[in-house]
Amino acid sequence: MDAVLFGATTLRLGGTAMRLQSPHLIAEREHQGRSPQPLQIVCSASGELDLNLPFFRQPIPRALLTTEKGASRWQGATAFDHCWCAGGEAIDWPQAFAHLQASGVQTLAVLGGGQLFASLLEIGAIDELWLTLCPLLLGSAAPSLYPEGNPCSGKLILLNVLPVGNEVYLHYRLSY
Ligand SMILES: NC(=O)c1ccc[n+]([C@@H]2O[C@H](COP(=O)([O-])OP(=O)(O)OC[C@H]3O[C@@H](n4cnc5c(N)ncnc54)[C@H](OP(=O)(O)O)[C@@H]3O)[C@@H](O)[C@H]2O)c1
Incomplete structure (x- = not known):
């Protein structure tokens, strides 16, 4: 980047x-x-x-x-x-x-964090998303990836899955 x-x-x-x-x-x-x-x-x-x-x-x-x-x-x-x-x-x-x-x-x-991400998602400015699934159970205190609550209008299309150790990398494309 x-x-x-x-x-x-x-x-x-x-x-x-x-x-x-x-x-x-x-x-x-x-x-x-x-x-x-x-x-x-x-x-x-x-x-x-x-x-x-x-x-x-x-x-x-x-x-x-x-x-x-x-x-x-x-x-x-x-x-x-x-x-x-x-x-x-x-x-x-x-x-x-x-x-x-x-x-x-x-x-x-x-x-x-989530506030910035949400404002860009809402105007359709995000075209790809990398999510890492980590084995940590944080409960309700965890910061949210998408805190605003409005459903995302984009459709997430899975492009790739990569397990590394205990974590899983998920790569999506957003289609609006
Ligand atoms: N797990 C991860 O990969 C990951 C990655 C990043 C962050 N985090 C966590 O996420 C938490 C923070 O997330 P958050 O959602 O509370 O805050 P955030 O999005 O990091 O920051 C919010 C602040 O950024 C500015 N901002 C964001 N969007 C804006 C917009 N559209 N227009 C103008 N200013 C904007 C504002 O700054 P001002 O207040 O200065 O105006 C706002 O108060 C932390 O706990 C952090 O550790 C986790």
């Missing part, structure tokens, strides 16, 4: 970006003429992010996708390589995608 996108709550709770660690995968990207790490994009309408998070010390390219309100917090700051403003109070997705395209982002992985 050229870039990965994740919600502000995922970053606030995890503290770091999910960067590539495998030397083999990093070498493969470099061989393809890509940057060693995909651009790590945080989506935050509020722009309220703590500069003390380890994320800001990781050796990765960083971008912020935010609103006019959120961008005002980061004026003149150098913590992000890009600060994209799309919309006044809420993210305007067509405008957001135009910023990404203009910066050369053609392939984008949405890493979650």
